Amino acid sequence: xxxxxxxxxxxxxxxxxxxxxxxxxxxxxxxxxxxxxxxxxxxxxxxxxxxxxxxxxxxxxxxxxxxxxxxxxxxxxxxxxxxxxxxxxxxxxxxxxxxxxxxxxxxxxxxxxxxxxxxxxxxxxxxxxxxxxxxxxxxxxxxxxxxxxxxxxxxxxxxxxxxxxxxxxxxxxxxxxxxxxxxxxxxxxxxxxxxxxxxxxxxxxxxxxxxxxxxxxxxxxxxxxxxxxxxxxxxxxxxxxxxxxxxxxxxxxxxxxxxxxxxxxxxxxxxxxxxxxxxxxxxxxxxxxxxxxxxxxxxxxxxxx
Numbered sequence: 001x002x003x004x005x006x007x008x009x010x011x012x013x014x015x016x017x018x019x020x021x022x023x024x025x026x027x028x029x030x031x032x033x034x035x036x037x038x039x040x041x042x043x044x045x046x047x048x049x050x051x052x053x054x055x056x057x058x059x060x061x062x063x064x065x066x067x068x069x070x071x072x073x074x075x076x077x078x079x080x081x082x083x084x085x086x087x088x089x090x091x092x093x094x095x096x097x098x099x100x101x102x103x104x105x106x107x108x109x110x111x112x113x114x115x116x117x118x119x120x121x122x123x124x125x126x127x128x129x130x131x132x133x134x135x136x137x138x139x140x141x142x143x144x145x146x147x148x149x150x151x152x153x154x155x156x157x158x159x160x161x162x163x164x165x166x167x168x169x170x171x172x173x174x175x176x177x178x179x180x181x182x183x184x185x186x187x188x189x190x191x192x193x194x195x196x197x198x199x200x201x202x203x204x205x206x207x208x209x210x211x212x213x214x215x216x217x218x219x220x221x222x223x224x225x226x227x228x229x230x231x232x233x234x235x236x237x238x239x240x241x242x243x244x245x246x247x248x249x250x251x252x253x254x255x256x257x258x259x260x261x262x263x264x265x266x267x268x269x270x271x272x273x274x275x276x277x278x279x280x281x282x283x284x285x286x287x288x289x290x291x292x293x294x295x296x297x298x299x300x301x302x303x304x305x
Contacts, residue, residue, distance in 0.1 A: 004076060006040045007069045009033060010048060014066055017056045082121070089283025091121035096288070097134045097143040098126065101206055101230045102272065104249040107164065107295060108147060115291045122284060132203025135159055138275055144285050146275035150205025160278045162289075164296065166269035169210070170251060171261045172237045172244040179243070180259035187217050187265060194224030194242030196233050202226075209270040210245045234258055 009026065013033070016022040023030040041047050048062035058066065085091035102108050116124065127143050134146035139158050152159045171190055173179045179189060191214065198204035214221050224242030227233040231253060233244050238257035247270050251260045274292060276285055 002040065002043060004073070006036055007073055009036050010040060011066070011069055011073060013037060013049065013056070014058060014062065014069075017058075019051075019056060085121055089287060090119055092282070092284055093123045093125065094145070094282075094284045094288065095125045095127055095143040097129055097137055097146040097148075099131050099134075099147065099149055099205060100128055101247050101250060101270075102147045102149070103128070104230065104252050105167070105247070105272065106249065107272070107292075107299075110295055111288070111292050114295065115288055118291070119284070119287060130198070130203035131205035131208075134275060138277055141277075144276070144282065145288055148205055148273045148275055149270050150203075150208055151271070151273065152275065158278055160276050162274050162276075164272040164274055164292065166271050167247045167249065168266070169213075169245045169263060169268045169270055170248050171263060172234055172246050172250070173259050173261060174237055174240045174243075175257050175259045176240070177243075177259075179261065182261060184262045184264045187213060187219055187263065187268065190243050190245070191219040191222065194222045196224045196236045196242045196244040197226055198233070199226045199228060202228060205273075206247070206270055213245075213265075213268055 009022075012025050013019060013022040016025065019030050019034055019037075023033045026033065037048065044061075044065070046061040047059050048065065050057045050059055082091055096112075098108065112124070115122070127137070129137070131146075131148040131150035134143065134148050135152050135156055137143045138146050139156075147164075151161055171179070171185045173185070177193075179185050179193075195210075197207050197210065200207075211221065222242075225236050227236055230246060230250055233246065234250065234253045234255050236242065237244050238255050240257075245263075245268070246260075274289070276289070
């Protein structure tokens with residue numbers, strides 16, 4: 001099998017068409033270079049150059065072989081560049097899990113954009129899933145980072161959680177409801193209507209935050225239909241199937257037949273968390289966390305997400 005050193009020798013002689021000049025470029029004496037080219041020709045089974053005392057020219061086989069040799073060396077150079085980027089934590093793969101409502105957050109989209117601009121050689125994979133499902137996926141390496149609305153339980157000591165702040169909740173109401181005419185609504189008023197949530201077995205952090213608010217105020221939850229994505233929840237509101245409490249960023253889903261109203265209680269919020277493994281975090285995970293930190297610093301002291 002040909003080695004890369006001989007390919008470089010061949011390419012240099014092919015470019016110079018002069019063994020003396022090629023030897024100077026390669027920092028070799030001419031006789032060893034001549035021997036290496038001859039050895040390469042013996043390995044290939046054909047002559048690469050026609051040589052006289054005055055001229056060096058490529059043979060027909062040499063001309064045909066030249067682009068393949070050049071391509072191999074170019075790929076080796078690219079591989080070395082990529083290896084250097086991988087070693088420096090500037091290339092590779094990063095899997096990011098997220099709860100469906102978080103995809104609508106400005107912080108989420110800004111983080112993706114800033115990270116992609118700085119780390120163009122990183123293949124970023126997005127994995128949508130409920131907050132609870134992210135815990136096992138982070139632990140076993142299926143995803144590297146999770147953006148969630150639910151704090152992992154104490155027994156998940158293998159997962160690190162960092163708060164990115166709290167996002168105000170707003171009420172999503174059918175536009176023909178009397179509540180839609182109000183400037184703001186209360187939880188007590190909403191409790192008189194069916195509440196549209198994610199399915200109980202879905203593991204939603206948003207469900208948990210909403211149910212805690214109802215329990216805190218000792219309000220009954222009138223179960224309504226459920227949706228597995230924030231878009232389906234908003235569609236059910238538009239269909240007059242009940243009311244929903246959604247993060248303020250969900251107002252970006254400007255669906256006909258749905259009116260969003262702020263809550264009278266400013267403490268009605270949903271958390272936004274970022275989850276990672278405690279052990280074995282990659283440089284790319286640290287880089288993404290750095291991007292998030294910069295964005296949060298730039299937003300301070302703004303309230304909400």
